[in-house]
Amino acid sequence: MPQSRITIDRDFTIGDVPRRLFGSFVEHMGRCVYTGIFEPGHPRADERGFRTDVLELVREMGPTVIRYPGGNFVSGYQWEDGVGPVAERPVRMDGAWHTIETNAFGLHEFVDWARAADVEIMEAINLGTRGVEEARSLVEYANHPGGTYWSDLRRRNGAEQPFDIKLWCLGNELDGPWQIGHKTAAEYGRLAQETAKAMKLVDDSIELVAVGSSNRGMPTFGTWEHTVLTHAYDEVDYISMHAYYREADGDAASFLAEAVDVDAFIDGVIATIDAVKAAGKHTKQVNISFDEWNVWDFDRYNDAEAAEIAASGWREHPRLIEDTYNVTDAVVVGTFLNSLLRHGDRVRIANQAQLVNVIGPIRSEPGGAAWRQTTFWPFERMARLARGRILQLAVSSSQIATNRYGDVDSVDAAATYDESTGRVVVFVANRAIDESNDLTIELHGMGSLRVVNAETLTIPEGGDRLTTNLEGSPDAVHMVPLAAAEVVDGAVRATLPPLSWTVLELA
Structure with a gap:
């Protein structure tokens, strides 16, 4: 054997267990929001339309922070569409996922849902089609007590007290040509720097995550992080990492070893951060937000599902990347969690993408049941038991x-x-x-x-x-x-x- x-x-330790390491992700994509966490008329929906069966599973699973509202979706999103009376909200085309967004669920609804789920909010802003003004307006809307245009609008929309969102993402995957508003590292670095400055002038208590590489295989990996941080090191608190893995060609042994690549990816980003810190003679420490990670059969999406979605026309919340996870997937997810924990001194935030239906550890059916996927279990055990x-x-x-x-x-x-x-x-x-x-x-x-x-x-x-x-x-x-x-x-x-x-x- x-x-x-x-x-x-006991004397050889890495650091404290960061509670934000056990995060998840809710994007306006597929059925994550609609018929996932939110389904008015469902037998288990409450008066706000929140599925209580899903909420119960979320509380059991134990995520501590949820990234919202995207993802690729956010790079074309106008946050103002998701506030105010629902009947007056515009219906939009979402180019990221080729779907119709009704905006029936927006910022106020998500804040209420997050409070019901007892999770911290990690709000992403649009730096694809929008910029500095829209970002600082959103911070004012969400966090300022009152007496200004945007904060008073929030109060008129039913939220007297500020949302007090502390954690913000400065865009999403803008290194990727698939992203709406794709930018070079220099373009994004300057935009992130100026946006961060403007946001912190509104609320200097917030923490900011700059966009890192969409995956380790990106041709700009390493140089992207170096350029972005050379511009924005003093203004940001974290730089992001994203990674998805799949079993390719039945090679289960390599798939089960993918945490080796996760370790190397994290170590490479740490080295780049620290090189910029040293070269710039910075005193503060920038850390990592691994704010998208999971097992995902992205070949199936790229080869068939994306074309099917495009060919079927513009629809509301179609089924999209609803992978069904097996025992092998769950063990691999467990090794990813191990890797994140081993690097918890520098990876201070992580978000398994996504929470429900869309490559989620929780699945639900419209009008039907909700249940735990195999990958639910490693996350739940580590989120509950990793302490100290x-x-x-x-x-x-x-x-x-x-x-x-x-x-x-x-x-x-x-x-x-x-x-x-x-x-x-x-x-x-x-x-x-x-x-x-x-x-x-x-x-x-x-x-x-x-x-x-x-x-x-x-x-x-x-x-x-x-x-x-x-x-x-x-x-x-x-x-x-x-x-x-x-x-x-x-x-x-x-x-x-x-x-x-x-x-x-x-x-």
Whole structure:
């Protein structure tokens, strides 16, 4: 049986667990908003049209911050369309996703929904077709108490108190030629700098995220971040990262190792940030907002779905990239979460994209049920259990051969230590599809601990690595007790099932 060893010492830590690391994303795209979080007339809708069955699952899943309203959508969005009496709001063409936007759901509705879900808002502004004036007007509308044009308009629209939104994105993926209002790095860097200055003149307590590369494979990756930050380093607090991964050509081994690429991507952005900081003799620290990440079969979208949407004409909230996730996808998502946690000293914000229906961990049907996808479970467990300090792990593991990344560790792990409770939580994936892994965790400086809970997500009995959760079988894949996990001679010993993501709680 393959073996692995993880060594943990309470004095070797990376940093505190950033609560914003467990974020999600709601975009006006497909059915994420309409028939996702918002469906007036649904049997489980409240008086505001919010689906309470979806809300219950969101609260259970535990996201801490939600990015809104896009995404590609925001680069053509006029925020004023989504405020005021619903009957008077204009119906618009959304060029990003070739759909009709009714604007029945806008800023006020989202603020109310976010409060019901108990999440912080991360508001994105349009720097594709719009600019400085529209951005500072939105900050005034959202955050100023009153006595000015925009703040008094908010009050007339029913919100006496400011929304007090602290976290803002300065546009979306403007390095990408597909983006409405695509810009060069120099064009965007200057626009971001001046927009940030104007927004902070309205409210100097806000935090700002500059647009980074849309993915590591972009031809401008690295030079984009360097140029943008050379212009805007002093004005922004974070730079963004986006990444999506899929299983290509049935190469499951490489897919299960994609967190290797996530690690390298993050390390590259950190290096670029710090190079600009040093060259510019800056004293503040810019960090990372990994505000779009997930598993997504984007080849299927590019090859078929986008053409189908375009050919079907302009429609309201059509089904769009509603991927159905299997066991393999869930384990990969677990490794992505591990990577984000391992980098939590610099990745201070992260948003799994998206929350409902659109490549979401939650699915819903119009007029019907809502349920958890397989990818719901790693997110829920880590968001709930990762507390205190991130531990620096020493991992020694058997290797797995991959076409894309060469030999990689068969296990992928992250861990936290909460000094206030004495609790250690280890999150560990076994990438091997057909073999169990004999895991030993050596503990130093932790005192006497025992395993108080051990759960794993793995191939269910009678299933395979492609098993999914569907409306008719919503619980086919879920966390189950790990049969063998105990402390022996001061070390944790556990047998990890093939293709699994496991949580070990020690106290």
